[in-house]
Amino acid sequence: MLGLCLGLAGQLWAQVAVDNPPAQFTLSWRHTVEKILWQEDYQLTPQGLQIVQARVKGTGAGMEIPDDAKFYDDSWHYQPQLAPIPLLRLGRAPEAGDYQLCFGGNCQPMSHWIGAPNHQVEAVELWSCQLSPSADNEQTNDQ
Template sequence: MIALCLGLAGSVWATLPGEPFTLAWRHSVEKIRWEEDYRVTSAGLRLDEARVRGSGAGMEIPEGAVLRDGAWHYRRDLPPLQPLRLGRTPEAGDYQLCRDGRCRDLAHWLGPPRADRPAVELWSCSPD
C-alpha cells in the first residue's frame, strides 16, 4: 500500500493515506486561491489538473487554460514529483490539503508554519 508522507529531507513528520488530494493556497499578495489535484503513485505525486481564480502579479494564466465555473482550469505535462517541495512560512499563510470536499490546513498535521522550518516536502512512501 502507498501513502502520502509529509516532512523534509526524508524525515517523516506525518503520514496520510495515499488517496487523491487537492493542494490549495492563497497567493500571498493577490489573495487569489490556487488549487492543484494530485494522485499518489509509486513513482511520485502526479499532477492531474490545476485551477486559479484570477490573475495578478506573477500569476499569469497558463496558455490553453479554460475558464469554467469562475476558475481557469489547466493541465501541465509533468513527470511525477518526488518530492513536491513547498515554501511554508508564517508570513505567507498555510497550504490546505483537501480530500472528499473537506479541506484542512497543513497545520492540522504539522503545526503552524514556522520561520525556522520554512519548507515542507510531500512524497509517496510506504507506510511503516
C-alpha cells in the first residue's frame, strides 16, 4: 500500500496511509504575502508525487496563472504537465502559517502529524512510500 511520508534529510517523521483509491491527497496553503489560497491535488505513485490539478483563488506577486487555466468555482483551475516528483520540499516557517493536507475530504493541518512550524526546522519533505500491510492509518515519529 502506498502512503505519504513526511520528514527531512532522510529522516522519517510520519507516515500517512491513503485509503482512497487512487491514492490521492490535496496540499493547500495561503501565499505568505497575498494571503491567497493555493491547492494542489496529487496522486501517489511508485515513481513519486504526480500533480493532477492545481487551483488558485487569484493572482499577485510571483503568482502567475498559466495561460490554459479556467476560472470556475471561484478559482483558477489548471493541470500542470510535470513528471512525478520523487521528493517535494516545502518551506515551513511559523510566520507563513501551516500547510493543510486533505485525504478523501478529511483535512488536517500538517502540524497534526509533525508538530507546529518552528524556526529550528523550517522545511519538510513529502514523498510517496510503501507502507507495510500492518501500518496504522497514522504513524508519527518525533522530529
